[in-house]
Each structure stands twice: as C-alpha cells, then as structure tokens.
Amino acid sequence: xxxxxxxxxxxxxxxxxxxxxxxxxxxxxxxxxxxxxxxxxxxxxxxxxxxxxxxxxxxxxxxxxxxxxxxxxxxxxxxxxxxxxxxxxxxxxxxxxxxxxxxxxxxxxxxxxxxxxxxxxxxxxxxxxxxxxxxxxxxxxxxxxxx
Numbered sequence: 001x002x003x004x005x006x007x008x009x010x011x012x013x014x015x016x017x018x019x020x021x022x023x024x025x026x027x028x029x030x031x032x033x034x035x036x037x038x039x040x041x042x043x044x045x046x047x048x049x050x051x052x053x054x055x056x057x058x059x060x061x062x063x064x065x066x067x068x069x070x071x072x073x074x075x076x077x078x079x080x081x082x083x084x085x086x087x088x089x090x091x092x093x094x095x096x097x098x099x100x101x102x103x104x105x106x107x108x109x110x111x112x113x114x115x116x117x118x119x120x121x122x123x124x125x126x127x128x129x130x131x132x133x134x135x136x137x138x139x140x141x142x143x144x145x146x147x
Contacts, residue, residue: 007037009131010050010107030054032071034079037109046113047079052106065102069128072108073097073138076124080112083144090122091143099128099136107131110138120144 031054038048051072057063063071074095081090109129116122122142128135 007048007109009037010035010052031057032075034075036079045080045082046111048109048111049075049079050107050109051075052108065104066099068106069099069103069108069135070095070097072110073126073128073136074140076110076112076126076138076140077114077122077142079110080114080124080126082114082116087147089143089145089147093141093143096139097128097136098138101135103128103130103135105131108135114142116142116144 033052033054035050036047037050051068053063053068053071057067057071074092077090077092083090107130110126111129112124112126114122114124120143122144124138124140124142126138126140128138
C-alpha cells in the first residue's frame with residue numbers, strides 16, 4: 001500500500017460544517033469531530049478528512065481503536081459525495097472494512113472517493129490512515145435515487 005501524500009494534521013484542518021448548520025442531532029453532528037485536510041470541504045468529490053470520536057460509542061464503555069476506525073469508515077460517501085444531498089438519496093447497503101492494524105491515537109484519516117453508476121448504484125472507496133501511516137481500507141455499496 002502506498003504511503004499517503006503529506007496532508008494537514010487534524011489541528012490544522014478545517015472543521016466539518018455540520019456543526020454550523022441548523023438541524024437535528026445525528027452521529028455526524030454530535031458523535032464525531034470531523035476536520036477536512038484536503039480535497040472537498042463537504043462539497044463533493046475526493047476528500048481527505050480526519051475523524052475523532054466525540055465520546056464513547058456505548059455510554060460508559062471504552063471504545064477500542066478498531067471501533068474508531070469502523071465508525072470513521074462509515075463516512076466515506078458522506079464526505080466525498082458527488083451528487084447533492086438535497087436532490088438525491090444515498091443508502092449505504094453495506095460497509096466492508098479491512099484493517100491491517102489498529103489505529104494509534106484518537107484520529108483516523110479517510111482518503112475517500114465516491115463513484116455513481118447510471119443504474120442507481122454507487123460505491124465509496126476509502127483508504128484509512130492514522131498519524132503513523134496506512135491502517136486499512138473501506139468499501140461502501142450505495143443505492144442512489146433522485147428525491
């Protein structure tokens with residue numbers, strides 16, 4: 001696996017805009033801290049985004065490092081979407097995560113890309129990193145439909 005190009009660390013990256021937008025609570029708004037390191041800033045296309053859990057996944061329980069990686073991996077399409085959320089519905093029909101090792105530290109970086117086929121399907125592919133280097137891969141299959 002190739003080492004990722006140098007990107008900004010989480011402290012130097014741009015905060016996810018969902019904290020600025022009105023709306024209901026959701027894991028994407030309150031469960032994760034998300035910071036954009038490159039690519040899009042929630043605007044569509046390839047994205048480099050750091051993820052850190054805002055708290056444990058289960059109240060009162062310690063979240064292991066693999067839990068952080070899997071929770072972050074579920075955001076691949078969300079941060080690299082190529083169609084507008086206001087005009088299209090995206091349903092992740094599955095998520096496959098392959099970890100080469102557990103992440104070290106509180107942050108996981110996704111290098112994510114989404115592709116859409118005309119038949120109403122799509123997929124998001126992400127390579128996962130921590131501050132030390134690559135930790136794994138994630139694939140999401142998507143059902144896509146105009147709203």
